[in-house]
Amino acid sequence: MPTPLTLISHxxxxYVQRAAIVLAEKEVPFERLMIDLADKPDWFKAASPLGKVPLLKVGDEYLFESAPIVEFLDETRPPKLHPMDPVERARHRAYVEFASQILNGIGAFYSAKDDTGFAAASEALKTRFRHLETVIDPSGPFFGGPSFSLVDAAFAPVFRYFDVFESFVALDVFDGLDRVTAWRDQLAKRGSVRNAVSADYPDLLRAFLRKRNSWLSDLLAQHERREQLATAC
Ligand SMILES: N[C@@H](CCC(=O)N[C@@H](CS)C(=O)NCC(=O)O)C(=O)O
Structure with missing residues (x-):
């Protein structure tokens, strides 16, 4: 009887999506438990030293931080998603961290208070994606070539943000980046990626963005007003 796994989620x-994608790639059954980060239950505070999701409950033990969680899954459940070659593996770990830095950049992007801050955050993201364009395996379809890896699991949630952003604002972040765009398209089609969030993810992200009181919140509000007018006509 395999040890039961529960992914404590939001x-x-x-970062939760990374773990959900890896579990799905490995076809490992798991329970998913959503918590309210605005009202953290006491058991969660006790189990999560940094107060963050994801946690992976393995039997009676709680693992925290997405990187060790997905590495644990990769060590214990086939197929291996990290490359066998140690240098390549170290490179992949670095690009998982690169994805985390891009997530910080996305936070700056959706929190920017004015057009200047928004343009600066957008430029910073473009610089990161331009770098990625030079390091993706050109034969595709994934970051390292034919096999889905932990880097793919880390970037799929990054690209998912842009699917929602681009539903209400035209962005040029990926202009001219053909390899990144092809990679993004491949990841969006992958079952493990699609199923890592619920069907109402775009609505939930829009609701989150509406409350940011940021430049992007304003762009979203303008778009939604135009949508309402179009429906009214
Ligand atoms: N370094 C962490 C980052 C996880 C993280 O930032 N989680 C956020 C949600 S996406 C969180 O739980 N924040 C706590 C809070 O909002 O109070 C990891 O890789 O697991």
């Missing part, structure tokens, strides 16, 4: 968290 509906929008990109």
């Amino acid at each position: 509906a929008l968290c990109p």
